[in-house]
Amino acid sequence: MVSSSSAPGSALPGSSSPIAGPAPLSLCAREPRVPADRLVAEMVPPPRFDSVRFGTYLPDPNQPSQSEAVGVLEGFAAGLDGAPASGARRGFLGFGRSKAPKAPAGPRGVYLDGGYGVGKTHLLASLWHATPADPSRKAFGTFVELTNLVGALGFQQTVQTLSGHRLLCIDEFELDDPGDTVLVSTLLRRLVEAGVALAATSNTLPGKLGEGRFASADFLREIQGLSAHFRAVRIDGEDYRHRGLPEAPAPYSDEQVTRVAETAEGASLDSFPDLLDHLARVHPSRYGALTDGLTAVCLTGVRAVPDQSTALRLVVLADRLYDREIPVLASGLPFDRLFGEEMLRGGYRKKYFRAISRLTALARDAGRLVDA
Structure with a gap:
């Protein structure tokens, strides 16, 4: 309202x-007053990214890592097809005992590592769209929106709500807030146990800003026990919003x-x-x-x-x-x-x-x- x-x-x-x-x-x-159920229902790519797909991403020809990232993410999305039913407590690295063919073994978490304006959110939203699951079984939100959801529902209810999902995409993982980082890392660990696949982008830690790039080492260290399950995908380039503008x-x-x-x-x-x-x-x-x-x-x-x-x-x-x-x-x-x-x-x-x-x-x- x-x-x-x-x-x-x-x-x-x-x-x-x-x-x-x-x-x-x-x-x-x-x-405005925002009820908790609206917070859950709105965990989808925002309007700007309603129609983005891997095919609409325009890689910079001078940055081969951008084209490579598209290929990796397309394979990641295809690998989620035929994932076991949610809620089963299964290993994070495999696909359980599903009979789905050609389901690749390996990390089922992906981290997009790149500077601002190189199209990470575009690619993250494209991954959400490409994942073969009902929209109600995949979630997309910023780190802030995820912490707000925990605040609105409580930790246990958030775990229960998101455990039924096949994919959770987290944009702008906040590495500069230690308390919230621990909270969300704990939440993700519980979701991993329920078989939820993860994808994330992040910002950098204070003092680690360099040239504005993200640092995968910082991200993987901060999520501690989950780090072995993430594949870091590097995306180099300049802020696309200023290319030729x-x-x-x-x-x-x-x-x-x-x-x-x-x-x-x-x-x-x-x-x-x-x-x-x-x-x-x-x-x-x-x-x-x-x-x-x-x-x-x-x-x-x-x-x-x-x-x-x-x-x-x-x-x-x-x-x-x-x-x-x-x-x-x-x-x-x-x-x-x-x-x-x-x-x-x-x-x-x-x-x-x-x-x-x-x-x-x-x-x-x-x-x-x-x-x-």
Whole structure:
């Protein structure tokens, strides 16, 4: 459910009288409540990745590891065909006593190791789509969404719910949060015992950022007892969102942003500082629901993010907007100046670069709204 205070014809936030005609929607007026069953039902690839397949991935010809990764993942998906019924306590390396032909032995967990913007999420979603199982028996979500599910259902209920799945895909495994890493590693160990196949991408540990690549050694060490069951698939390359594309678009004026918000159906309008304050009052598990029904997000007064906690909340919102392909039109500072130099050198550097990359892509998408 989303607050109706921003419905067409209602008063603008902070005003006491209604206005004539539809008012722009406001993220700050929304306080969504997300039931646990919705969290489970929404563990599928996000709208941006509804139609991706291995065949729609465009490998960089200068990066042979990208084509090789596609082949490995296609074989991995085919190997899950004919997997034993869920719930059987069987060995993780084999396929039990199923009579399915040509089921290869070997690791039934795969870890995609690569920098941001090389298409790991595209490939992870393609794996989900290619796995021969009913959608209700395979799950896809970010690490944050998985920890939110545990928080909503409790550990034992989460184990019971996911144990009936053939495949669990985890995007952006959070190696920079030791407590949550241990929690999810324990959860995965229980799912492994139930015969669930796993696939994951991850970020890097603080101090291990290098050139923005992920480090398979870090991932495998952090998941401890499960590491022997993962095959690391390296994917080299540059951020595809910047291949041959122009620099981040310049911000628009407050007047342009406001005019689009007032004329584009389903657009929201908020002050960027107000939005940052509001995000602190909404749990990140609800950021997806916060954007329900929006066709565009319009922000005025974009400025540098003041602190790390605020920055990390903004990263989650950027991910949800990108997943849902919601254009972002903004005035103020360009998105590549959101995070200060200290943040971009720190342990969460990779997250901030991902957010900049994704918000820049959404800002380009928003240009058509101004042109219209």
